[in-house]
Amino acid sequence: METEAEIVVRWRYLRDLLIDQLGRFESGALKMTSDEDDVSAGAIARLKKNIHDFDTMIGRSDARESKKPEA
Numbered sequence: 001m002e003t004e005a006e007i008v009v010r011w012r013y014l015r016d017l018l019i020d021q022l023g024r025f026e027s028g029a030l031k032m033t034s035d036e037d038d039v040s041a042g043a044i045a046r047l048k049k050n051i052h053d054f055d056t057m058i059g060r061s062d063a064r065e066s067k068k069p070e071a
Helices: 004-027 041-067
Strands: none
Touching: 004 041
16 A cells, blocks of 8 residues: 555656646647547646646645644
8 A cells, every 4th residue: 555645756746747748738749539539628627627626635635744743
């Protein structure tokens, strides 16, 4: 089982990869199709919002952990 710190490190790595790819989609440098249709701008916006929401959740978790008294 991974520790919370290991999960955060893994998330940050995957987050950076995803943000890079989303930027490429938006600039047109990378294209993805599904059933021959372009991926919608709405899907990209939704992914960005989900990344932001997860970052916020991790930030709250980090804040709680830093406030815990050491045993």
